[in-house]
Amino acid sequence: xxxxxxxxxxxxxxATDLRAAVLGGELGPGASLTEAEVAGRYEVxxxxxxxxxxxxxxxxxxERSTNRTARxxxxxxxxxxxxxxxxxFLEAEVLRRLARAGTPVPEAAHEANAEIRRRWEASSFDVVxxxxxxxxxxxxxxxxxxxxxxxxxxxxxxxxCMAQVQGRQLLSPATIVAEHERILDHxxxxxxxxxxxxxxxxxxxxxxxxxxxLGGQPGPEATLxxxxxxx
Amino acid sequence: xxxxxxxxxxxxxxATDLRAAVLGGELGPGASLTEAEVAGRYEVxxxxxxxxxxxxxxxxxxERSTNRTARxxxxxxxxxxxxxxxxxFLEAEVLRRLARAGTPVPEAAHEANAEIRRRWEASSFDVVxxxxxxxxxxxxxxxxxxxxxxxxxxxxxxxxCMAQVQGRQLLSPATIVAEHERILDHxxxxxxxxxxxxxxxxxxxxxxxxxxxLGGQPGPEATLxxxxxxx
DNA sequence: CCCGGCAGATTGTTCAGCAAGTTGACTGGC
DNA sequence: GCCAGTCAACTTGCTGAACAATCTGCCGGG
Numbered sequence: 001x002x003x004x005x006x007x008x009x010x011x012x013x014x015a016t017d018l019r020a021a022v023l024g025g026e027l028g029p030g031a032s033l034t035e036a037e038v039a040g041r042y043e044v045x046x047x048x049x050x051x052x053x054x055x056x057x058x059x060x061x062x063e064r065s066t067n068r069t070a071r072x073x074x075x076x077x078x079x080x081x082x083x084x085x086x087x088x089f090l091e092a093e094v095l096r097r098l099a100r101a102g103t104p105v106p107e108a109a110h111e112a113n114a115e116i117r118r119r120w121e122a123s124s125f126d127v128v129x130x131x132x133x134x135x136x137x138x139x140x141x142x143x144x145x146x147x148x149x150x151x152x153x154x155x156x157x158x159x160x161c162m163a164q165v166q167g168r169q170l171l172s173p174a175t176i177v178a179e180h181e182r183i184l185d186h187x188x189x190x191x192x193x194x195x196x197x198x199x200x201x202x203x204x205x206x207x208x209x210x211x212x213x214l215g216g217q218p219g220p221e222a223t224l225x226x227x228x229x230x231x
Numbered sequence: 232x233x234x235x236x237x238x239x240x241x242x243x244x245x246a247t248d249l250r251a252a253v254l255g256g257e258l259g260p261g262a263s264l265t266e267a268e269v270a271g272r273y274e275v276x277x278x279x280x281x282x283x284x285x286x287x288x289x290x291x292x293x294e295r296s297t298n299r300t301a302r303x304x305x306x307x308x309x310x311x312x313x314x315x316x317x318x319x320f321l322e323a324e325v326l327r328r329l330a331r332a333g334t335p336v337p338e339a340a341h342e343a344n345a346e347i348r349r350r351w352e353a354s355s356f357d358v359v360x361x362x363x364x365x366x367x368x369x370x371x372x373x374x375x376x377x378x379x380x381x382x383x384x385x386x387x388x389x390x391x392c393m394a395q396v397q398g399r400q401l402l403s404p405a406t407i408v409a410e411h412e413r414i415l416d417h418x419x420x421x422x423x424x425x426x427x428x429x430x431x432x433x434x435x436x437x438x439x440x441x442x443x444x445l446g447g448q449p450g451p452e453a454t455l456x457x458x459x460x461x462x
Numbered sequence: 463c464c465c466g467g468c469a470g471a472t473t474g475t476t477c478a479g480c481a482a483g484t485t486g487a488c489t490g491g492c
Numbered sequence: 493g494c495c496a497g498t499c500a501a502c503t504t505g506c507t508g509a510a511c512a513a514t515c516t517g518c519c520g521g522g
Binding site: 240241242275276277278279297298299300 | 505506507508513514515
C-alpha cells in the first residue's frame with residue numbers, strides 16, 4: 001500500500017498558520033501584515049514571507065495593492081451578498097443535476113447533518129464546520145474537480161465571514177437541520193427544482209442574517225415571502 | 232475626470248507574456264519552464280521568474296510539484312469533460328436566473344454573436360474569441376463578481392484547450408450562431424429551463440468534438456439523442 | 463540486466479542591499 | 493486655524509549571490 005506524505009514548504013506552513021490566525025479571529029479585519037513583520041515573527045527571509053502573503057492574497061484572505069501593505073480583508077454586506085449568491089448559483093445547479101442523474105445522496109451529507117443535530121442537542125451552537133461539510137459533500141457528489149475547487153474558494157470566504165461576526169448567533173441549528181433534511185429528500189426523490197428553490201431560501205435567510213450581523217441593511221427581498229424570492 | 236492607469240509589475244508583465252506564449256501555441260503542452268531559463272530570457276532575477284511561474288501555476292496554465300520544474304499543462308479528455316461540465320453548471324444556472332429575473336439580454340451578447348456571424352461570412356473560422364465573449368457576457372449579466380471570476384478561470388482553461396488542438400475545426404460557426412440565437416430567445420422569453428437545456432446540448436456537442444480532437448474516446452452519451460443527454 | 467551511487471541541474475530558502483513608492487508628521491505660508 | 497509642501501521613516505519591488513536539499517540522468521559494479 002502506498003502512503004502519501006504531505007511535503008509542506010516553509011511558505012506553505014506560514015500561509016497555513018496565517019490563514020488559521022485570520023479565520024480564528026486573532027487577526028481582525030483590516031489588520032495590517034507587513035512583510036518584515038511576518039518574516040520576523042516566523043524567523044524567515046522576507047522573500048519567504050512575501051510569498052506566503054501573496055498566496056493569501058490570491059486566496060482572498062488578505063488584500064493588497066501595489067506598494068501597499070497587505071491587510072486582512074474586511075467583508076461588507078455587498079461582499080456577503082455576492083458570496084452567498086454565487087454559492088446559490090453553484091449549489092442550486094448541483095442539486096438539480098444530482099436529482100436528475102438520480103445520484104444517491106452522499107452518505108457524508110447525512111452524516112454532516114447528523115453531526116449538526118448532535119451538537120445542537122449537546123447545546124453547542126458552533127455548527128459551522130459540519131454545516132460547511134454538508135454543503136461541500138453535496139457539491140463534491142457531482143464529482144467535478146473544477147466545480148469542487150470553485151466551491152472550496154467560496155467556503156473559504158464564508159469562513160472568513162463567520163470569523164468576522166465572531167459567534168454572533170445566526171440561523172438556529174434546529175432550522176438548519178430541518179431544512180437540510182428537506183433538501184436531501186427533494187434530491188433523493190428527483191425533485192431538482194424543489195430542492196434548488198428550497199436551497200435558495202435557505203441561503204437567502206442565512207445571508208440576510210449575516211448581512212444584519214455585519215451592520216448592513218436587509219435587502220429588499222428580505223421582507224417578501226420566500227416563495228417570491230428573486231433569483 | 233479621473234483616469235486609472237494600470238501599474239504592471241515586472242512579475243505581471245512576465246506572467247502575461249508567458250501566458251500569451253502558451254495560449255499562442257509557442258509553448259506546447261508538456262514544455263518545461265525552468266526558473267533560470269525564464270530569468271535569463273527576460274533578464275530578471277530568479278526570484279522574479281519564480282513569482283511569475285507560481286502565478287501561472289495558480290492559474291492552472293502551468294503545473295509543478297515541489298522541487299520539480301514547471302511544465303505547460305497537458306489537458307486530456309478527462310480535463311476537457313471536467314471543464315465543460317463545470318462551465319455547463321455555472322452557465323445553465325446563470326441562464327435560469329437571467330430568465331427568471333427578466334434581466335434583458337445584454338447588448339454585448341448580441342454583439343458578440345453578430346461578430347461570429349461576420350467572421351463566418353468573411354470565411355474566417357477563428358471565432359473562439361467572440362464565442363467566449365458571448366458566453367462571458369451572459370455570465371457577467373448576473374452582476375456577481377465571484378461568479379464572473381470563477382467563470383473567467385474556466386474560460387482561461389478553455390482557451391488552453393483551444394491552443395492544444397491548434398486550429399482543428401470544431402463546431403461550425405453557423406451552428407454556433409444559430410444555437411446562441413435560440414438560447415438568447417429562450418432567456419428573453421423567460422424560458423429558463425429551455426435555455427439551460429439547450430445550452431447543455433450546445434456545450435456537450437462542443438465538448439465531445441474537443442475530446443475527439445484530443446484523441447479521446449467519445450463519451451457514452453455522445454451516441455444518444457441530445458434530448459436525453461445526462462446532466 | 464539491474465542496482466547503487468555519483469555529478470550536474472534545479473529548486474527552496476536565505477541574506478544584504480538599493481531604488482521607488484507610501485505614510486505621516488512637521489513646517490511654513492495664508 | 494487651516495492648507496499645502498517638504499522631509500524622513502517605513503515599506504515594497506526587485507536584484508545578485510550563495511548554500512543546502514532534491515531531482516535526474518548516467519555510469520560502473522555486480
